Amino acid sequence: MSTIFEKIISKEIPAEILYEDENTLAFLDANPCSEGHTLVIPKKAVSNLIEADEETVSNLFKTVKRVTKTLAESDLDPVGFSIGINHGEEAGQSINHLHVHIIPRYKGDGDGTIRSMHSIVSNPPTNDLNTVFNKIIK
Secondary structure (H helix, E strand, O other): OOOHHHHHHOOOOOOOEEEEOOOEEEEEOOOOOOOOOEEEEEOOOOOOOOOOOHHHHHHHHHHHHHHHHHHHOOOOOOOEEEEEOOOOHHHOOOOOOOOEEEEEEOOOOOOOOOOOHHHOOOOOOOOOHHHHHHHHHO
């Protein structure tokens, strides 16, 4: 079954496309967190970053950089960006197709609090860093 992103790629449904090449597509999020909130997707159907091959990841992030620069130089005039991937359902991935969010940030957009990636999860480790390191490296 096709995802909504695959239907956008095939132009079955409309989108405000900011950039497209043979490997990637960037378009405005239909449910934006801020003005200019953009999604960048590989045209190759892949669920997440781990499943993507190196070429797909490279092409994806080249487009992320290009589109971020376009947004930065636009009349939107953002003061920064939050750029991220929701990897898996528990992380908030609602569409089973790899996508990167580019969220322009504006002065005061965090209700008086600077919101960074650190504000997404509040689950600090109970182990020291060396123990965590050893669990990763094995």
